[in-house]
Amino acid sequence: MPVKSYKELRSARFFAADDFRSFGHRSRAMQMGLGHEDWEGRPVIAIINTWSEAQPCHMHFKDRAEWVKRGILQSGGMPMELPAHSLSEQFLKPTSMLYRNMAAMDVEEQLRAHPVDGAVLMGGCDKSTPALIMGAISWGFPFLFLPAGPMLRGNYAGRVLGSGSDAFKYWDELRAGTIGPDEWKGIEGGIARSYGHCMTMGTASTMTAIAEAFGLTLPGASSIPAADAGHQRMSAACGRRIVDMVWEDLTPDKILTAAAAKNATTVAMATGCSTNAIIHLVAMARRAGLDWSLDDLDRIGHEVPVLANIRPSGSTYLMEDFFYAGGLTALMKELGEALDLSTLTVNGKTLRDNVAAAVNYNTDVIRPMSNPVYHQGSLAVLKGNLAPDGAVIKPAACDPKFHKHTGPALIADSYPELKRIVDDPDYPMTPDHVLVLRNAGPLGGPGMPEWGMLPMPKALLKHGHRDMLRLSDARMSGTSFGACILHAAPEAYVGGPLALIRNGDIIEVDVEARSLNVQLSDDEFMERRTAWVSPPPRHERGYGWIFARHVQQANLGCDFDFLTTGFGAPVPEPDIF
Structure with a gap:
């Protein structure tokens, strides 16, 4: 049953009032070809899209945004697509990590400033997942995360290639003289064959798995390959679900509990996760007001075995194999009581409900607790x-x-x-x-x-x-x-x-x-x-100057001190727009 009425929505304060400001909002919406029927009685849903021509992992997001819009319209909402920093891992220098906090600020301020009631966050490449989620957590209104999905497995000369892992492996062989330049060029052309993020259990797959374990994606969303038609269906489902989340007032504070953080960490360890996960997990948890530290991660790492036989921790398989084996819901079902299955997720159901029907179709790809890939957690x-x-x-x-x-x-x-x-x-x-x-x-x-x-x-x-x-x-x-x-x-x-x-x-x-x-x-x-003599500063102006004065150390998640939950009171929702 809906908790909110139309007049209680944030967007209604922009569009519904009979005053001069709302006249301006309505007239400019009509300038874009919209009419009263587009917003009256409907929640406005932001689609935060990290597509750019410098982001190969998100090249399908132009199309996927249209599927999200379809779902929003099907459920009676009004979509509003907003761009965000793409955080390209490949082309952004000196490192995308320098700009994660900038992107988080971008997301928070865009959502706070625009007439939106809920948001679908479109990300997947390494830093985009934590950046989007950190910003939306600080905003505090209903949102869910749409993962980009892993690319198809690589291939060269009959060999299955894993992005990143095999690049490092064969680079050393080239430097050692065991392979030649022609073979190296063949590997270069075969290692990344479709849109989507890395298909190894790198940072991208780790972070989308963490988002799902936190309860921030639809069940199974993090495992769907980017090129699979199921990814389009999932995108539309995200659009439909966020409209209901707004009416239900399902805000992130009801999902991002200490139990959810423990679940996210447990799943991360069981996947054989990226080392980057530690920094981002701490930052995301701290944004949610949770006291989550390296000690918590290490304690869980002592307890949880690696179950996902996916490179680089695993020996053979890639994310496409993981999806066919049953995906993250199957892995979470194997973890069983190692998780708190009572936690709430964005579909309004508990984690127990979401994994109940999951099936592990390949116990070599997703190992049972009795036969792990590695006896302790990944990190x-x-x-x-x-x-x-x-x-x-x-x-x-x-x-x-x-x-x-x-x-x-x-x-x-x-x-x-x-x-x-x-x-x-x-x-x-x-x-x-x-x-x-x-x-x-x-x-x-x-x-x-x-x-x-x-x-x-x-x-x-x-x-x-x-x-x-x-x-x-x-x-x-x-x-x-x-x-x-x-x-x-x-x-x-x-x-x-x-x-x-x-x-x-x-x-x-x-x-x-x-x-x-x-x-x-x-x-x-x-x-x-x-x-010891302190070195000179790296930046003397601009964003780098801000970064240098406010970034915290790795053990605290590398967030800006002024963006953490305890720094000050959140911005109040203004009465006048």
Whole structure:
């Protein structure tokens, strides 16, 4: 039954009143060809579209927006399409992470400023999902998320290719001389064959799965391949459902509970998730006013096995296989009581209702709890004197021999310096060295670029080595793999411990003990800290200047301090439009 009447809608304050302001709103709507029948008695629904010609993952969104509009009209709403920053992972430099918070602000302010009652958020490529959701959470009115969907599996010369993961794999083989330029060009042309985001369990697939586990998508929406006709049907269904959500006044605070955050984290771990998920999960939860931290994620990581046998944590399969096996609803059903199935979702039903009819059609793709891909969750949080606020590793995606390792540091202060080291076939090093990149965090990058999967040095590749322990304050692509420790906090650029180590210092890692330390005394640390000189700012004007003054460290989600829930009172809804 509807909770709201038409006169209670936000949009009615723009269009329904018999005053001069509403006359202006109505007359300008009529200038666009609309009539009174388009808005009278109807909720106005924003379609936040992240399509752009610089965003290959969202190239189908022009079409999908029309399907959303169809659903909105079918349910008696009025659609209003609004553009948002596309956050292209491929073409946005220096990194899309620099602009995630800008996009979140864009979404929040567009929704707050326009005459809309609810919103469908169209995203999928890595940072677009958290940015859209963070902004809409802060807005506070009904919304749901429409995932872009994974692209079709890659193919070259009879080989199934996974975006990102196989690019990294074959790049090392090209650098090692085991494949030639013609084969490399063939891989380049076959690895991304359709619109849609990465079809590995990278950041994009992880974040859309998290959105569904939070209860913010229609059941099964995150698993549908972008090129499948089911994706069009799901888009129309989103349009129909958001209209009902407005009448029901189903706001995000009723969905985004602590139990929902635990569900989202549990599902993330069970999927073999991207390391980026930690930053975005913390940021999204904090926007919802939840006290969610790295410790919560690590605790759940200890408890939850990896069930999705999807690259890069899995050995064989891709997201298309995951969809055919039953998708995320099937994985959540396998998790069973590890989830709080009583949580509410955007379709007005509980998670228990949504997964009740799910079937796992392939128990090698979606493993049961009794036969996991990996016995613990995908990610582990390490702490110690090198990262007192935490660092992240993906144990399931690296050689187990590096889960406990001691070795000397080999340090690069910048990415160009790192390239000189890794491209020198005669650089003096051993497989026991710990390759370190610093000054690549939120401020140092700037924006914390995906440099954390440090390239394997040619000096080791030529001897057959394909992994080594690597450490940085950067992020890495969710499609990455290897023994990479990331997000060391505080970052080196602000004087974190990573800034104080030197070549040859002995670094100790113990994943089981969740520890990351350097063999230095407190006195030596203090002496080096006293001698450390703060580097000059990366930006002196514009958005970068704002970013540098307000971004929080990785362990707090890299959100802006002034956008977090506790910073100040939310903007009140004005009486006059």
